Amino acid sequence: MLEHPFELAGWVTLIAVFVAAGFHLIDGARRRKLLAEQGVLESEFLKAKLGAARVEWDKAREREVGWKGFANFVVARKVEHGTSGICSFYLKPKDSRLKLADFKPGQHLVFELHLPGKQQPLTRRYSLSDRPGLDYYRVSVKRCLPPRDAPDAPPGVGSSYFHDQVEDEGGALGNLLLVGCPDGSFSLDPSASEPVVLIGGGIGLTPMLSMFNAIAEDNPTRETWLFYGVRDSEEDVIFDEGMFLPGVSDLLAAYPNLHLHICYSRPLDQDSSLLDSQPGRYNKGRVGVELFKSLLPSNNYRFYICGPEAMMNQVEDDLIAWGVPEEDVMSERFGPPKAKAAVGVAPATITFSRSEKSGIFTGEVGNLLDFAEAAGVPIPSDCRSGACGQCKVAIVSGKVSYPRRVNYKCPPGSCLTCSCIPEGDLELDC
Ligand SMILES: Cc1cc2nc3c(=O)[nH]c(=O)nc-3n(C[C@H](O)[C@H](O)[C@H](O)COP(=O)(O)OP(=O)(O)OC[C@H]3O[C@@H](n4cnc5c(N)ncnc54)[C@H](O)[C@@H]3O)c2cc1C
Known part of the structure; x- marks a missing residue:
């Protein structure tokens, strides 16, 4: 028997404290278990998210990076557009594992054409004529006829090859085309809002x-x-x-x-x-x-x-x-500007420092690339219309100007020889 009511109260309090402590411990353990389980779930969730993001990133990277050099493409479809002289070619990679690289509308493809009977391949550029995000690339090629002032000249080599010899998969030839990744700075962001x-x-x-x-x-x-x-x-x-x-x-x-x-x-x-x-x-x-x-x-x-x-x-x-x-x-610009004298240009001395050659630019030939070639200084070039940047050369001293707008943005200290003329004496690193 308890002798004092305080003693009873003491025991009750003590038991209550023990019970509360017990519950607290059990609750703590349960919380810890829940937290641990939650932690595991969260980390699994994060891992799954990370995995999915990595897959997406890899896919996006594959699309962005594309392939190196030229890849084999088949012509899945060829469409002749009536009497316009234009044919569209729908291209798919020959190796179905190869992902089409993303492109911005306005960009173009580079083709390396191996023409029958020709030793050297021919490089030609054709703009992508359909939107990005499809399972093909499309280019639309106009047959290039002899110019009006030279009606007996041969027609364009590359465009004739496309029209006359490149067939779709159903055709007799079922050609393969060597295609480089989409390229070019003439492009637009379709998601932007500017008019x-x-x-x-x-x-x-x-x-x-x-x-x-x-x-x-x-x-x-x-x-x-x-x-x-x-x-x-x-x-x-x-x-x-x-x-x-x-x-x-x-x-x-x-x-x-x-x-x-x-x-x-x-x-x-x-x-x-x-x-x-x-x-x-x-x-x-x-x-x-x-x-x-x-x-x-x-x-x-x-x-x-x-x-x-x-x-x-x-x-x-x-x-x-x-x-x-x-x-x-x-x-x-799809082609080189018509060779036209750069009128009003003051004569300037052009020095090609590596080749140790020089000459006087009078504007007779329209641009520095033609001038260099005439002076026996070959500069690697491709489109000759300010799109590809192949004929870029470093400027040692002097200045140039561009009579016509070009898309390719040259880094400071260099110039795009196909499209510029000197502004006074000039020394080029070629
Ligand atoms: C960025 C870019 C994008 C382009 N996109 C497209 C596109 O989407 N579609 C398209 O159709 N084109 C496009 N082009 C143009 C294309 O690349 C070619 O330049 C075009 O097809 C002509 O090439 P070709 O080989 O047929 O002609 P070439 O063989 O280069 O001949 C060009 C012209 O010279 C004439 N010629 C040949 N020999 C002589 C001679 N001895 N005397 C006088 N004249 C002569 C030919 O008759 C022809 O008219 C693009 C070009 C660039 C740079």
Whole structure:
């Protein structure tokens, strides 16, 4: 028997403390167990997430990095676009494990063509003419005919090879093509929001199709104006099989920020019904700044231009005169500028320091690459139109200027010899 009520209270308190301590210990152990289990789960979850991220990263890296040099591609489909002289080629890697490298709309592919009977391969560049993210690359090649002032000259070697000898898998030849990774700085980010004007003249439509299709697919509320200039409906390929992404007419109707204007500079008689029935869509005349002024609310756009040289020179000059900042005019030239004397250039002494040669540049030959070649100083070159950067040379002393806009951005202290002229005496490291 307990002798004092305080003694009873003491025991009760003690037991309560023990019980509470017991519960606390059990609860602590249970919490620790739960925490440990939670820790294991969390670390497994993190591991799984990390694994998935690594797989994605590897995939993205594979897509980004692509392959080194040239890879074998098969022509999965060849589409001839009516009387336009243009053929589209849908290309897939021969080795199905090879992932297509990502590209930015506007970029191009480099082809190494091994022509029958020719020792040296031929390098040619063709813009990707469809949007990124598909399971093929597409290029659209215009057959290059002899120039009007030399009608007896042979037609273009590379484009003739594509048209006459490259067949799709169903064809007799089922050609393989050696293709380099997508390349080029003439490109656009389709997910950006700045309003753009895309101007394609003739075959210069190809990079614009890639840009337009990418925007229409991923970002159709972005303000985008596509101007396409051709001579007539026979040259016009824009609504031809597969050129635009499927359902483009519905997209154009659904998204008022997407605009398309087609200009026929010399329409055929049969084109009048098109011009009359769709005056907003079809215009008679050339693509040019007067048309932009009549349609665009301001000049506050980024302009992308690709087309025949004369058209590009005119549009570039007129845009600058309209007050568009130089950095908002992006151009892609498909061929070397016509050899034209660089008028008004003061004679300058050009020294090729490595070759220990020199000469006087008077502007007779249009650019430093031609001048160097004429002086017996070969400079490696490829596109000769300011796109690839192959003919870049370091400047030892002096300055150069660029009569025409080029896309390839030379690092400071170097120059792109195919596209520049000297500004006074110049020493080059070649
Ligand atoms: C970045 C870039 C992207 C491009 N994208 C495309 C594209 O998407 N689609 C496209 O079709 N092209 C594109 N090109 C142009 C393409 O690369 C070729 O330049 C074009 O196909 C002509 O090459 P070719 O071998 O057929 O002609 P070439 O053999 O180089 O001949 C060019 C011209 O010279 C003429 N010629 C030949 N010999 C003589 C002679 N003795 N005297 C006078 N004239 C002569 C030919 O008749 C022809 O008109 C692009 C170019 C670049 C740089």
